[in-house]
Amino acid sequence: MEKSVSVESIRQQAEGYFQRGEFFCSEAVVHTINELLGWPYPEEVVKLASAFPIGLGKSGCLCGAVSGGAMALGMAYGRKHGDPMNEKMFPVSAALHNHIKEMYKSTCCRVLVKGYDFTSTERKAHCVQITGEVAAWVAERLLEDPEIAEKIEMAEK
Template sequence: MTATDIKNFTTEDLLDKVQANAEELFRSGTYFCSEAVLQTINEFLGTPYPKDVVKLASGFPIGMGKSGCLCGAVSGGQMALGMVYGRVEGEAMQEKMFEESKALHDYIMSEYKSNCCRVITRQWAGDNFKSPERKEHCITITGKVARWVANELIADGKVEVEAE
């Protein structure tokens, strides 16, 4: 997906493509949840960061290094939001960063009643991520987070798509 491609899609078609891309990166084993979200959004933005930026997300899968804490997809989504709303040394913090970060948190809370990997996946507790059902559940969350982030960036005018 390139920045040029983005302008050839309607918002809904583009969001479907973003979601499918993140899900396929996870499903194929190319990346885990956090990495798939970050990579997908980097591509969605036209790859403003080198492809190896995905390494920053490698410690977050399965709730931060398999600890079961914060959902890796949410971690990846937070990093992806930082690609657009984050700051560098000397810059003031954009209030929008906090607003979007909280909104992502609240979105996952409304969907799953938690942001905690072990809670969101509790029905598969003890399977150490081995069941195909758990993997599919996490793939779905990964796609939803990537879609949510992309939608927010479109809504905020950070990414332009074809007029509806």
């Protein structure tokens, strides 16, 4: 699997789900990464992401795409009851947060959409772009991890 092609296709897939209205930001990221990972979780796992759009249930706080990205990272690095915390979990989720904050100057939904009419096509395009960026960033990190990349490669066969 050629990483650059895969990362761009992941970006486009997540953006497409949101652009077409099939999912909101957090749901698009979770669904896209679950598919990338070869469906380790049933499609219904996206329901866990349904409370996060528009900054956690329309509260305007943490960007839903970032929340979805953190959940998607948990698909790869999370733990079950009784397991120790995966040493990669906290650093990679913090790096996602820091990447989006550096790129967009915030991870707060109301700050990210400030100056946009919320119902405008411009605001939606901006949020679609952030959603694609999160999905691509997560996919790139997962593909850089030899253990995860091997699982993805095996799931494709």
